[in-house]
Amino acid sequence: MYGHQSTGLLPDDYPQFFSRGQGARLWDVDGNELLDFMCAYGPNLFGYGDAQIDRAYIDQLAIGDTLTGPTGLIVELAEQFTAMVRHADWAIFCKNGTDATSMALVTARAHTKKKTVILAKGAYHGAAPWCTPRPTGTTAEDKAHQVFCAYNDIASLDAAAAAAGDDLAAIFAAPMKHDAFVDQALPDPAYARRAREICDRTGALLVVDDVRGGLRLARDCSWSLVGVEPDLSTWGKCIANGHPLSALLGSDKARAAAASIYVTGSYWFQAAPMAAALVTLKRVRETDYLERIQGVGQRLRDGLAERATAAGFGLRQTGPVTMPLFLFDEDPDLRKGFFWSSEMLKRRVYVHPWHNMFMCAAMTLADIDQALEAAEASFAALKTQAGSLGPVDKLAFLAA
Structure with missing residues (x-):
């Protein structure tokens, strides 16, 4: 198994394969039902197997999906997304x-x-040779012409711009600091404004990579929350609620350039995912889904903080409540996090020990209460074993 779906960097008892999903729940191939806080690493926004979204997909599939060219749905979707x-x-x-x-x-x-x-140090922008976090099989030339800064550090951003000189093409910005293994951080408005100012001064384009955070932070581009608009934004994961579709959106400034490049894919014009996306975006516009996932996310955060404190643990919960991350204090090699996550799994709650998670609109208050009950028992189990936990060998590189 490859990429982020591999359990090679997860506790040994984590399932690798699953049989089905419904709402906020997964069933592994052994039949275990799990409350899933990974949401397929983000694509599940309105619940696995959403009847209305999937019906739009199936109905379009019945009349035409991968054709010699796109259907009119591509125009309708572009109009709705840009609106x-x-x-x-x-x-x-x-x-x-x-x-x-x-x-x-x-x-x-x-x-x-x-x-x-x-680019910001540690930020993830995909798995192509120019951006992959694992350089095996790539060359130095693949990552040439890149300068790195620290996220939310204006002085570091200014230094990076100075290093780029008069050759700056773009600043890539994550919607927030959501690097693996470290605390998340929301964007500092002053940092975001400086990125915009640098691009305006130099003629570079500002790119906000909303593939992970899109539609979970705002109904607009995520940096709209700090009053900064990019020239380009990238979207994916949940824009069709799990059906395969991603997008690059841009301003008129970059239209001619976008029209001049050669990009394509045999399945990029599939109509069925676009039909699903139209229903997904309609629900984004017309329902209180965002406020609901913020509400259940806050309930989870508050409940975990209370239970961790009662058990005597420092549990850091950083970033937005809609994309939670749990890291223990004084846990440099994640041995506490791995043990606690395994205990949660025993209680049929799937959490991740070092990657941000995702709230979905199918989650209910009862689901959160289930997770908090599991967490309380898992904190208790950790308390009895904390002094005797061995190192997590598969994560030994973190200690280094």
Whole structure:
């Protein structure tokens, strides 16, 4: 198994394969029912197997999906998406987040006729050679013309811009600091404004990578929350509630450049995922889904804080409540986190020991209460074993 779906960096008792999903729940191939806080690593926004969204997919599949060209749904979807995202005037649809971020990179270079991009250290923008976090099989040239800064550090961003000189093509920005293994952080408005100012001064394009955070932080681009609009934004995961679809959105400024690049894919014009996306975006616009996932997320955060404190543990919960991350204090190699996560799994709650998780609109207050009951018992189990936990060998690199 490969990529983020591999359990190679998870506790040994975690299931690798699943048989089905419904709402906020998964069943592994052994038949265990799990309350799932990973939501397929983000694509599940309105629940697995949502009847209305899946019906739109199935009905379109019955009349035409992968055809010689797109159906009219691509136009309707582009119109609805750009009407919802304030900075966007056009859209290109693709399949994966990596497709969208790679198109953003090429579009920025086509627009500026420059090469250098600024990225935040530790930020994830996909699995292509230019951005993969694991360099095996890539070359130094694949990651040439990149300058790195620290997220939310204006001085570091200024230094990166100075290093780029007059060759700056783009600044790539995550919607928040959601790096693996470390605390999350919401964007500092001053940092976001400085990124916008640098791009305006140099002619570079500002790219907000909303593949992970899109529609879980805002109905608009996530940096709309700090009053900053990008030139390009990338979307994926949940925009069709689990059906394969991603997008690059852009302003008129970058339209000519986007039209000039060559990008394509045999399945990029599939109509059925676009039908599902139209229903998904309609529900985003017309329901209180965001406020509901914020509510259940806050209930989870408050309840975990109370129970962790009562058990004598420092539990850091950082970032937005809709994308929770749990890390223990004084746990550099995650031995506490691994043990506690395994205890949660024993109680049929699937959490992740080092990656941010996702709330979905199918989660109920009863689900959160189930998770908190499991957490209380798991904290108690950890308390009895905390002094005797062995190292997590598969994560030994963290200690180094």
